Amino acid sequence: MKKFAVIGYPIKHSKSPLLHEAGFNEMGIDASFEAIEVSPDELGDWMRTDFPDYAGIAVTIPHKEKIKDFIDQLTPAAKSIGAVNTLYRKDGLVIGTNTDCFGVLKALQSECPELKNKKALILGAGGASRATIFALKQAQSIITCWNRTEKKALKLVDEFEINTVSSLDAIQSEDFDIIINTTSVGLKKWQSPVPANFFSPSNIVFDIVYDPLETKFLSEAEQTGCQTITGDKMLVYQALEQFRIWHGIALEPEIMETAFFG
DSSP, rough: EEEEEEEEESSOOOOOOOHOOOOOOOTTEEEEEEEOOGGGHHHHHHHHHHHGGGEEEEOOTTTTTTGGGSSEEEEEEHHHHTTOOOEETTTTTEEEEHHHHHHHHHHHHHHOOOOOOOOEEEOOSHHHHHHHHHHHHTTTOOEEEOSSHHHHHHHHHHHTEEEEEEGGGOOOOOSSSEEESSSSTTSSSOOOOOOTOOOTTEEEEOOOOOOSSSSSHHHHHHHTTTEEHHHHHHHHHHHHHHHHHHSSSOOOOOHHHHHHHO
């Protein structure tokens, strides 16, 4: 039996075991998937002593950047994003990649199949923002970033050659096709990173937060008449890409979507 796991700290909230086990059951794969709590201080020891027993690992907060110190090679996506969420083995090497960007792209395409030249406003400048920017750059969208700390946004401007704005007050939402919250504002709290009257009916609005699924950000967008995309879409699609990498199988999205809500 092949063993897989997700590591993070904390880890109890992770839905990765449910999603991947649904795939194992559907395809008759003899494998297991567990959630393992690994503290930042334990990461190096865990990678040296425990990781060799696993065929693949999903990596979540707070290890997505530090894990790079313990692997052999990064894919171009992981290098550009600066974070790893998936480990796999190839030709005797441990490879680190990032499937969050794939998750963002497929989630957006569920409402907007053609992203080329679409104007996107990204809220936030952390790791999730970097994955989102990478995905939209690949799709040839026109990207503007806002962050509460402007210095972090300016770093992304230089690195990815995108636009930035210093204040939400300077933004007209009707100037954008897509608005994406990549911050943690709204996670388990009824909060939004933008004012209630921020949106325009023409916006497609996406929140990567999935706990709760209906965030204040999305609720206010819906009340304005916007199309909305919930955070489960990104989670499911990034897991589907992990499944393809580890097993060579393109699983139907409905299998993991059902597991998410099950």
